[in-house]
Amino acid sequence: MGKYIIRRLIMMIPVLLGVTFIVFFIMSLTPGDPAAIILGDQASAEALEMKRIELGLDKPLLVRYATYMGNLFQGDLGLSYRNQIPVASQVWDKFPNTAILAISGILVALIIGIPIGILSAKKQYTVMDNTSMVFSLVGVSMPNFWLGLLLSLLFALKLGWLPSQGMGRGFIGLLRSLVLPALTLGTGAAATVVRMTRSSMLEVIRQDYISTARAKGITEKQITKKHMLKNALIPIVTAVGLQFGLLLGGAMLTETIFSWPGLGRLMVDSITSKDIPMVLGSVIFMAVMFSFVNLLVDILYAFLDPRIKSQYSKKVVRRRRGVVV
Amino acid sequence: MQNPDDILSIEDLTIHYETDEGSVHALNEVSLAMKRGETLGLVGETGAGKTTLARGILRLVPSPPGVIKQGSVFFEGQDLLSLSESKMRSIRGSRISMIFQDPMTSLNPVMTVGEQIQEVVEAHNRDLRQDEIIRQANAMLEMVGIPAERSHEYPHQFSGGMKQRVIIAIALACNPVLLIADEPTTALDVTIQAQVLDMITALKKRLNTAMLLITHDLGVVAQNCDRVAIMYAGQIIELGNLDDIFKRPTHPYTRGLLGSIPSLTKDVKRLSPIKGLMPDPTDLPPGCKFAPRCRFVTEACERAMPEPTHLSETHQVRCILAEAEVRNG
Numbered sequence: 080m081g082k083y084i085i086r087r088l089i090m091m092i093p094v095l096l097g098v099t100f101i102v103f104f105i106m107s108l109t110p111g112d113p114a115a116i117i118l119g120d121q122a123s124a125e126a127l128e129m130k131r132i133e134l135g136l137d138k139p140l141l142v143r144y145a146t147y148m149g150n151l152f153q154g155d156l157g158l159s160y161r162n163q164i165p166v167a168s169q170v171w172d173k174f175p176n177t178a179i180l181a182i183s184g185i186l187v188a189l190i191i192g193i194p195i196g197i198l199s200a201k202k203q204y205t206v207m208d209n210t211s212m213v214f215s216l217v218g219v220s221m222p223n224f225w226l227g228l229l230l231s232l233l234f235a236l237k238l239g240w241l242p243s244q245g246m247g248r249g250f251i252g253l254l255r256s257l258v259l260p261a262l263t264l265g266t267g268a269a270a271t272v273v274r275m276t277r278s279s280m281l282e283v284i285r286q287d288y289i290s291t292a293r294a295k296g297i298t299e300k301q302i303t304k305k306h307m308l309k310n311a312l313i314p315i316v317t318a319v320g321l322q323f324g325l326l327l328g329g330a331m332l333t334e335t336i337f338s339w340p341g342l343g344r345l346m347v348d349s350i351t352s353k354d355i356p357m358v359l360g361s362v363i364f365m366a367v368m369f370s371f372v373n374l375l376v377d378i379l380y381a382f383l384d385p386r387i388k389s390q391y392s393k394k395v396v397r398r399r400r401g402v403v404v
Numbered sequence: 405m406q407n408p409d410d411i412l413s414i415e416d417l418t419i420h421y422e423t424d425e426g427s428v429h430a431l432n433e434v435s436l437a438m439k440r441g442e443t444l445g446l447v448g449e450t451g452a453g454k455t456t457l458a459r460g461i462l463r464l465v466p467s468p469p470g471v472i473k474q475g476s477v478f479f480e481g482q483d484l485l486s487l488s489e490s491k492m493r494s495i496r497g498s499r500i501s502m503i504f505q506d507p508m509t510s511l512n513p514v515m516t517v518g519e520q521i522q523e524v525v526e527a528h529n530r531d532l533r534q535d536e537i538i539r540q541a542n543a544m545l546e547m548v549g550i551p552a553e554r555s556h557e558y559p560h561q562f563s564g565g566m567k568q569r570v571i572i573a574i575a576l577a578c579n580p581v582l583l584i585a586d587e588p589t590t591a592l593d594v595t596i597q598a599q600v601l602d603m604i605t606a607l608k609k610r611l612n613t614a615m616l617l618i619t620h621d622l623g624v625v626a627q628n629c630d631r632v633a634i635m636y637a638g639q640i641i642e643l644g645n646l647d648d649i650f651k652r653p654t655h656p657y658t659r660g661l662l663g664s665i666p667s668l669t670k671d672v673k674r675l676s677p678i679k680g681l682m683p684d685p686t687d688l689p690p691g692c693k694f695a696p697r698c699r700f701v702t703e704a705c706e707r708a709m710p711e712p713t714h715l716s717e718t719h720q721v722r723c724i725l726a727e728a729e730v731r732n733g
Contacts, residue, residue: 287509293464294504295524295574296496305523309514384514385558 080381083391087377091370098366099151099359103144106355116353117160151363157356161349166360169345174364176246177341180264180334181326183257187265188272188322193315195269196276197303200284211273218270224332227263231337234259244338260337264330268322275318279311286310312383320376327372328365410478411581411614412438412461417475419453419460422468426686430456432638433475435712438582443608443615445625447661448635451682454618455505457635458584461616462502463492480581498528501575502584503604506591507568511559517570518555521545521577528578544573548603565596569603576607583608583615589624601628622665626650631718634658637683637693639709644719654721656698692724700725 114130115122122130135143150157156166195215199208235243247256283289284307292306334343342361349357381388407413414436421428431453438444446454459465461477463484477484479500484492496502504510512520521541526532532540542552548569559567568588575583585604589597605628608615617629625632625646632649634642634657642655653659660678680697683689689696691706698705702724710724 287504287506288512290464290504291510291571291574292512292523294462294496294502295527296493296498297523297527298493301523301527305515306512310512386513386560389558389560 080378080388080391083381084374084378087374091367091374094370095363095366096148099148099363100144102359102362103147104140106359107140107143109353109355111353113160113353113355147359156360156363159349159357160354161352161357166356169357170342170360170364173340173342173345176339177330177334177343178327179253180257180260180330180339180341181323183261184264184268184326184330185319185323187261188268189319191265191269192272193276196273196315197280197308199273199277200280201303203281208277212277215270215273218266219274221267222332223263223267223330224336226266227260227333227336230259230263246340256337260330260333260339263333263337264326268319268326271318271322272315276311276315279314280307283307283311309383313380316376316379316383320372320379324369324372327368407437409439410437411440411480412436413478414457414461415476415478417457417460417477418473419456419465420471420473422471423686428469428685429688430470430638430685431460432688434635434638434640436633436640436643438614438616440581441608441612441614442631443605443617443629445629445632446616446618446635447620447622447625447632449620449682451685452635453638454635455586456638458502458586458616458618461584462496462500464496464502494528497524497575497580498578499580500582500584501578501580503568503571503575503586503588505587507564507571508591510571511567513559516556516558517550517562518542518545520570521555521574524574524577541573541577544577545570547576547607548573564592565600568592568596568600572600572604572607576611576613579611580613583613584618585615586618587620588617590619590621597624604628622661634661637688638685639693639722640712641694641723642719642721643712644715644721648716648719652715652719654715654719654726655694655723656700656725657694658721692722 112127112131113134113136114127118126118130131137135146138146147157154167156170158164159166159169195211199211202208231243234241241258242256243259245256247253288310289302289306292302328342330341331343331347333339334341335347338344342364346358346361348354349361381391414434416433416435417431418429418433419431421430434453434457436444436457446457448454456465456470459470460472461479461484463472465472472485475485479495484495487495511517515523518538518541521544522537525537525540525544529537538555542555545552545555550566550569550573554562559570562570572588583604588604589600592600601624604615607613617625619625629646631643631645633640634649634655636657642649642653642658644652649658650662653662657678660676663676664678666675678697683693683696689706691704691708692698692701692710695701695705705724710722710727712720712722713727713730714720715726715730
């Protein structure tokens with residue numbers, strides 16, 4: 080198992096090299112002179128030239144990339160053009176806020192998605208199943224920003240129950256300000272989770288071992304929990320993992336609508352102000368987060384399915400070869 | 405109608421599958437009785453309704469689309485079809501168990517085999533302590549010839565034959581009165597088939613369990629059963645003990661089945677298969693279901709389904725020819 084994790088970590092390196100190179104390359108193609116962005120329109124030609132040399136912009140792309148990667152491996156993501164504060168520290172500052180939002184969003188998705196998905200599968204083609212399928216289709220198709228606007232229109236403006244902007248102080252304040260953005264993120268993800276849970280459960284329901292379980296005379300509740308759900312969990316975990324990975328990278332639209340001080344908004348702001356190091360830094364951070372969550376999902380597989388686990392532990396394989404009857 | 409010696413007595417059981425393409429008449433007015441400890445072979449081609457009958461006894465016919473239209477299943481004096489779901493659960497796995505066809509897919513892949521045996525012990529012995537449950541489950545594993553240390557392993561670590569042994573251990577864990585084995589060896593290779601069947605037979609003798617053995621292999625029937633029921637298109641068309649069926653087969657279908665077995669001792673140039681296919685179960689003929697394929701078919705055959713005729717104490721058959729023979733003495 081340890082070997083498996085190390086191998087997966089090593090596999091992350093080429094992924095990250097690819098991501099950084101592509102982002103670096105695209106950012107260098109965008110019009111606009113970084114030196115002019117930093118110094119402003121009134122700067123003299125000499126000052127601009129000096130700044131360009133200082134930023135290393137006179138060197139070829141590959142050399143700049145190599146320097147950037149060298150610094151990256153030391154944890155240095157460069158300075159923000161806008162405010163000259165290290166990118167890494169800004170990203171780290173915003174990350175907890177995004178993490179709080181992502182975790183609450185995914186919780187909302189799980190609490191709504193899994194029970195409805197299970198019920199839908201067990202009562203396939205009933206009114207309940209059809210209703211939940213229609214709602215989840217709406218949920219998947221509805222853009223987040225639109226739902227977010229509607230929610231804040233109703234609960235913040237009309238009813239005035241909840242704040243629509245920013246992150247509240249104190250535990251209660253934080254919770255109150257979390258409700259709307261978490262619901263916005265959660266319902267979209269919940270729709271995916273419902274559909275995944277339903278289809279994965281439906282596949283399991285028809286399996287022979289469910290008949291065996293029924294013939295044992297155990298209760299329907301136990302059959303659902305121990306026999307169906309446990310086998311249906313892998314695709315569900317995959318879907319939830321992907322959603323969570325996306326959310327951890329910062330939900331740009333939702334964070335912008337609710338002025339949530341997270342990574343997503345940081346990225347939007349840096350794109351609009353052409354803050355290249357900031358954009359690069361946050362994209363790389365997102366990619367790392369995404370790969371990391373995927374790694375966690377892969378490790379979870381092994382715990383959910385003993386067949387996957389046995390592929391990675393030599394002990395079991397040898398035992399299996401020894402006793403073939 | 406009910407004989408006090410019978411542990412199981414099925415009367416007029418009719419099960420249909422209601423689908424968009426029409427109503428599939430899987431089981432049509434089947435009556436059958438079984439005594440304590442006996443082995444009854446249920447033989448028929450694919451689609452004859454053997455599995456539907458087996459699942460019908462345990463009320464495990466998938467529903468929808470399956471509907472039990474009429475009939476009764478008396479087991480130990482009570483009609484299983486009128487029991488509450490929770491009463492029925494207390495019978496499944498404890499008084500009546502079932503072994504399914506394919507051992508490769510009949511075990512839950514994410515539970516250890518030990519847990520899967522413990523589950524059935526626990527479900528029917530609520531007051532047992534955990535260590536006692538584990539002890540009993542391990543004893544069952546040992547009984548089917550698997551070392552108890554392997555109880556912590558998962559199904560994928562076992563071969564097909566071993567998996568079927570685990571399934572047998574699950575089925576016999578609560579010492580049932582009746583074991584329904586739905587083609588328990590079809591998915592296994594021949595040498596393992598014999599091993600598994602011998603083991604089932606030995607265990608059922610030891611525990612005095614009655615067994616309904618579903619198969620399409622007449623050789624298996626001859627070796628393991630006391631009585632045989634031949635099914636065709638959702639009906640039992642001939643029922644008798646081994647001698648009745650193998651020495652005095654009466655229904656043309658039964659004779660056809662026996663005629664299609666290759667023999668090592670007799671010099672037969674060609675096997676005589678039964679021509680044609682089983683009728684479409686959504687559109688069964690009104691008279692004898694076998695009439696379209698029967699060599700001796702008469703007009704009367706196509707008019708009405710013959711009622712069971714008793715040829716002897718043990719032997720009964722649904723055929724108009726046998727009926728006439730008995731009437732004429």
